[in-house]
Amino acid sequence: MFLSVKGLAKAFGELEVLKHIDLTIKKGNIVTIIGPSGSGKTTLLRCLNALEIPNKGVFSFEDGFTVDFEQKVSKNKIAELRRKSGMVFQAYHLFPHKTALENVTEGPIIVQKRTKQEVIPFAESLLQKVGLEDKMDLYPHQLSGGQQQRVGIARALAIQPELMLFDEPTSALDPELVGEVLKVIKDLAKEGWTMAIVTHELKFAEQVSDIVLFMENGYVVEQGPPEQVLKNPKEERTRQFIQRIINP
């Protein structure tokens, strides 16, 4: 078990977005999170690396690191929690004043204080992995959406996280660019990365997931292997949601 989350809750003022979430992610597993908009999937993902600070919930990692959000959590603990995961955003959020390569080296050099000589070949190999070896010196505005998102993936990989988080990584892309990003994620899956992915691409979820999690109204309604949740859901609400996506 890589990570176990118990009793996670998050409210924005009066609005309870996550009511009570229990979740486990096994090492090397890929968990996809599906559900209607407003169901709390993105908030759940953002809580996993403390972009949103949960109101309640206990995170326990395999290595013994534990955070209980019911108590006051120190800055150092938040930093350690963030170190464990890399985040890929729906809107990429690349640094526009830095080249593709600089976007990737920024974390290792500035935050992790590794040397340039060591980081640059490493960053180049990551950009090669996402198929951008010939775009390293271009600035984000010179890249297509799919290329920008692949730089985003390389940037997240560069801090050497144990868990990769993807927040609707293809939702902002033109349809013909979706494939290139999904292919990169599938390659990472083959390499054995542990990942949590919020997505609307059910077919993709079916192909890569070990566990599919269906959320609605701040609860996990159903979770299990893709054959069960996507093909043969136990819950009526899951069935309705999947029907709506397949036959809009």
Next chain:
Amino acid sequence: MEHWRKSLRNGLGKMFPNNLLLTITGDMGGWELFKNSLWPMMLGGIKYTIPLTFISFIIGLTIALLVALMRLSNQKILTIPARIYVSAIRGTPLLVQLYIVFFGLGDIGLTIDPFPSAVIAFSLNVGAYASEIIRASILSVPKGQWEAAQTIGMSYSQALRRIILPQATRVSIPPLSNTFISLVKDTSLASLILVTELFRKAQEIAARTYDFMLLYVEAALLYWTICFLLSIVQDRIENRLDRHVSR
């Protein structure tokens, strides 16, 4: 080298003798007066107007960044003093601020020379106006940039220095240039606390010759020239900073 410098000084000395101001009299023809007044005024500009502008602007920007960050924090103990400072400076005339620093502080026993007094007043003034510009330009950087910086492990100050401020700078250059150019012109107020800057020189000569029109138009032309040159520099900087942005 030494020889070269000496002959340059002698040459300039002949062209622009030190006591030139005394040689200017009301009998001079218009063109001659214009020509003879040019160097004393330019000297006032070089010795006082320009240094006063640059020093005050740099100190002012430092204050402005600090105040902007105070206002953007969520600690009342920081935001309230910052708000009061900005409100007080924006709500009072620059001339009054200048008089408080020079005459006011002098009156209660804290005598400061004219030039440093002017630096203090102008810096505080620029600090308030520029802090609003810097605050707005920091807010103009999308929130996702802060988040992306956080997710690669950056601290607040790392994110600010490496990710946010470089992007905010681009946005802030046009309005900050406005502040800077206003400051060039506002330094003429320092003539009222005896700083012998460009406009003070014009006043001194005019007091001797009574050629008010000619001398004040001449001063205006000199300010215009300085501001024109500065706007060229502004264009250059903007072009440089825009190179990573698609339009």
